Amino acid sequence: MTRKLRLDIPVLLPALPDDADACVSRLISEIQGLNGVAGAHILRNDRTQVSQLCVHYDPELLPLTRVREIVESAGARISARFGHVLWKVDGVAHQRRARTVSARLRELPGVLEAETSAAGLLRVEFDREISSENQIRDALGQIGVKPSEDIAISTSQKHAHGEGGHSEEDAHAHGGLLGENTELIFSVLSGALLVVGYLIDAFLAWPSWVPTACYVGAYFFGGFYTLREAIDNIRLRRFEIDTLMLVAAAGAAALGALAEGALLLFLFSLGHALEHYAMGRAKRAIEALAELAPRTASVRRDGETREVPVEQLVVGDIVIVKPNSRLPADGFIIKGETSINQAPVTGESVPVDKRAVSNVGEARAQADRVSAEYRAFAGTINGSGAIEIEVTRVSSDTTLAKVVKMVREAETQKSPTQRFTENFERVFVPAVLALATVLLMAGLVVDEPFRDTFYRAMAVLVAASPCALAIATPSAVLSGVARAARGGVLVKGGAPLEDLGSISAIAFDKTGTLTEGTPRITDIVTTPGVSEDELLSVAVAVESLSDHPLAEAIAQDGRQRLGTKPIPEAHDLSSLTGRGVSARLDQDVVLIGKAEMFGLDDVAPLSDAMRTAIENLRERGRTSMVVRRGTRDLGAIGLMDTPRAAAKKTLARLHHLGIKRLIMISGDHQKVAEAVAREVGIDEAWGDLMPEDKVEAVKKLRAEGKVAMVGDGVNDAPAMATATVGIAMGAAGSDVALETADVALMADDLSHLPLAVGLSRTTRSVILQNVVVSLGVVAFLVPATVLGLSIGAAVALHEGSTILVVVNALRLLAYRSTE
Numbered sequence: 001m002t003r004k005l006r007l008d009i010p011v012l013l014p015a016l017p018d019d020a021d022a023c024v025s026r027l028i029s030e031i032q033g034l035n036g037v038a039g040a041h042i043l044r045n046d047r048t049q050v051s052q053l054c055v056h057y058d059p060e061l062l063p064l065t066r067v068r069e070i071v072e073s074a075g076a077r078i079s080a081r082f083g084h085v086l087w088k089v090d091g092v093a094h095q096r097r098a099r100t101v102s103a104r105l106r107e108l109p110g111v112l113e114a115e116t117s118a119a120g121l122l123r124v125e126f127d128r129e130i131s132s133e134n135q136i137r138d139a140l141g142q143i144g145v146k147p148s149e150d151i152a153i154s155t156s157q158k159h160a161h162g163e164g165g166h167s168e169e170d171a172h173a174h175g176g177l178l179g180e181n182t183e184l185i186f187s188v189l190s191g192a193l194l195v196v197g198y199l200i201d202a203f204l205a206w207p208s209w210v211p212t213a214c215y216v217g218a219y220f221f222g223g224f225y226t227l228r229e230a231i232d233n234i235r236l237r238r239f240e241i242d243t244l245m246l247v248a249a250a251g252a253a254a255l256g257a258l259a260e261g262a263l264l265l266f267l268f269s270l271g272h273a274l275e276h277y278a279m280g281r282a283k284r285a286i287e288a289l290a291e292l293a294p295r296t297a298s299v300r301r302d303g304e305t306r307e308v309p310v311e312q313l314v315v316g317d318i319v320i321v322k323p324n325s326r327l328p329a330d331g332f333i334i335k336g337e338t339s340i341n342q343a344p345v346t347g348e349s350v351p352v353d354k355r356a357v358s359n360v361g362e363a364r365a366q367a368d369r370v371s372a373e374y375r376a377f378a379g380t381i382n383g384s385g386a387i388e389i390e391v392t393r394v395s396s397d398t399t400l401a402k403v404v405k406m407v408r409e410a411e412t413q414k415s416p417t418q419r420f421t422e423n424f425e426r427v428f429v430p431a432v433l434a435l436a437t438v439l440l441m442a443g444l445v446v447d448e449p450f451r452d453t454f455y456r457a458m459a460v461l462v463a464a465s466p467c468a469l470a471i472a473t474p475s476a477v478l479s480g481v482a483r484a485a486r487g488g489v490l491v492k493g494g495a496p497l498e499d500l501g502s503i504s505a506i507a508f509d510k511t512g513t514l515t516e517g518t519p520r521i522t523d524i525v526t527t528p529g530v531s532e533d534e535l536l537s538v539a540v541a542v543e544s545l546s547d548h549p550l551a552e553a554i555a556q557d558g559r560q561r562l563g564t565k566p567i568p569e570a571h572d573l574s575s576l577t578g579r580g581v582s583a584r585l586d587q588d589v590v591l592i593g594k595a596e597m598f599g600l601d602d603v604a605p606l607s608d609a610m611r612t613a614i615e616n617l618r619e620r621g622r623t624s625m626v627v628r629r630g631t632r633d634l635g636a637i638g639l640m641d642t643p644r645a646a647a648k649k650t651l652a653r654l655h656h657l658g659i660k661r662l663i664m665i666s667g668d669h670q671k672v673a674e675a676v677a678r679e680v681g682i683d684e685a686w687g688d689l690m691p692e693d694k695v696e697a698v699k700k701l702r703a704e705g706k707v708a709m710v711g712d713g714v715n716d717a718p719a720m721a722t723a724t725v726g727i728a729m730g731a732a733g734s735d736v737a738l739e740t741a742d743v744a745l746m747a748d749d750l751s752h753l754p755l756a757v758g759l760s761r762t763t764r765s766v767i768l769q770n771v772v773v774s775l776g777v778v779a780f781l782v783p784a785t786v787l788g789l790s791i792g793a794a795v796a797l798h799e800g801s802t803i804l805v806v807v808n809a810l811r812l813l814a815y816r817s818t819e
Helices: 022-032 064-081 095-106 133-142 155-160 176-203 209-235 241-254 258-290 360-365 399-410 416-440 450-464 467-486 494-500 510-514 532-543 549-562 608-619 647-656 670-680 691-703 717-722 735-740 750-786 791-814
Strands: 003-008 037-045 050-057 082-090 111-116 121-127 146-150 296-301 304-309 318-321 331-335 338-341 352-354 387-391 489-491 505-509 520-526 570-576 580-585 588-593 623-629 632-640 661-665 684-686 707-711 725-729 743-745
Touching: 003 064, 022 037, 022 050, 022 064, 022 082, 050 064, 064 082, 082 133, 095 111, 095 121, 095 133, 095 209, 095 467, 121 133, 133 146, 176 209, 176 258, 209 241, 209 258, 241 258, 241 416, 241 450, 258 791, 360 387, 416 450, 416 467, 416 494, 416 750, 450 750, 450 791, 467 489, 467 494, 467 750, 467 791, 489 494, 489 750, 494 725, 494 750, 505 510, 505 691, 510 661, 510 670, 510 707, 520 532, 520 549, 520 608, 532 549, 532 570, 532 580, 532 588, 532 623, 532 632, 549 623, 549 632, 608 623, 608 632, 608 670, 647 661, 647 670, 647 750, 661 670, 661 691, 670 684, 691 707, 691 717, 707 717, 717 725, 725 750, 743 750, 750 791
Parallel strands: 505 661, 505 707, 661 684, 707 725, 725 743
Antiparallel strands: 003 050, 037 050, 082 121, 082 146, 111 121, 296 304, 296 318, 318 387, 331 387, 338 352, 489 743, 520 632, 570 580, 580 588, 588 623, 623 632
């Protein structure tokens, strides 16, 4: 007989970015081959909201203690061997530099993965038996890059190190003594020397060496960063845009056209500097999230109120929050009433009313399941009422800290278009060099001086350099992710951002997504000889043991209807997945669940009268639960979940945005699903679906095109993982929703979905525009330079297109969702 052992992933493999990390697969692979282990997989614990490793084993071959020992030992070995770092680094000013840094690190022995973003985020996975963090730091130092912040630490700890986590030394890491504006200053100096040299050469009869010296100075300042980048790329045996520009500038100098070479380097460096500045705006929009939490908190300890740094807060601390101040920690309210502006975290436009919990002990025992009206998040803004909250998470684990970390991680995730453009450049740059080489031989065919031939070849090198293409997608993705985060939507990288913009269908879970998720008892149907009180007392006794939303509704409403009448005590609850539950009451077995569970697996079928009653309930859109004690049917309970007020308007807006199919998938009876669908205006309703059927339903939809799945991130996780894009609602209150979804709506508000879809579609459109402009300019300039267009004009158009695509991408920061 096979048994199961469940162990928490954070305990087995501490410090993983998420449960999709390669180390989880390594752990599963290591234990699956053992004699006595039938299989292993990842699941999510609904109660603790922590990912777990579920191991199926044969106790006759492997005792429980031995299985636990083997798994924990394997986890310890993997954790000890494989390291992960997520650093904010100085010295990455643009996308080409980011690619160079990533390529340099991948060359290191023991580095398994390395991704760098233009926003200066570096993510590395390495084998500690071969490499180390110090070796990675040393390799970065050799190419002028320096880690300035470990994103694994909390935003509060970052404050402790100074604003933004940067020291004065860090501020100069990427640009030398002049700080982060060095590249812009060098570019301006290059332009100034170029202008001075030209004016002297054209209008003053000064010695020729004076303008020459000015041009050489312009070469130095304009080519300083370009030369550094080119040297790094040559060491990595890579030909990038910087290399092409240097070759063209050197060629111009060889021809004696120092002015044009200096102009080339000036405009190229200016384009880089402006690109860096523009990307910095998008970076600051993301970094602003990290500044939302205050640095200190007023804490009551040992009868005294003291001010402490937020990183010193511990779970259980009582924090006093004054009116109109930011909350320093996640927790639940134990004293006071107020309205809290949650827009910084959830994007909700209207302050949310909050009040104190009635039972602090119960809230403390189930902190992650406390109702939203009692919960508070770090970084949100208190209204006019003074409140006290009990801390439930340390500063590094707050919802805000996790959102900041995930948004920063998203910067390193490449979109499909970005991967395409990078692969295109790897082929295109060598092809350009080959074309320039062929043009150098034009003198064998055309009767012209070699100087003209050489000049044309250099002009083509400049014209064909895909600078704008390199930044076209990263700038749009970074701006889109930043704008989404500001609106309470967490998008985990460029891939889901692009994919969401191309979906044609959205599947919705019913309960808690299209409906409020708080069903109420509407009907009680009893069989002859059974009173409502008897039916309710049995149902409440059993359902009180379950945490299913329907069970909680029956237990809560049933108690209210029974008043002070006694409720028996049930035990041995067993869940029948997708159908109902069973338990023991005195000596009887009680079954509560769908009508379909009766008549299966040796369970006696329902009577005709009972089936007729169930049909009547379903015709009126009720979710029905049959109650049987022993061999006697007591009756049925009808429940109804209220559709969300925003559902109908939201679905209409999604249709307006171009979503062709809106489908509701539900475990409820088909007629109940259809009744809800009619009320909210959804296109199709698919009912009677077990959890595994929902996965198959999404697979069917995905076979017809790209589809998104919207759910709560817990019960719907398998279906969300199957969809092109998984979207979780109410992620601010659920760690699991944050971890499982590709896109997370921080507020439990369906009306934020059109913002996510509309922004994704606009981002996808901007990316397409940028790619078309980038390739279009290259397509125009290459034949134009072959036909005689000067290097100066080519550079001006070339760098102009680079600035144009970045500015176009920055428009996303001002995106407004249309009603």
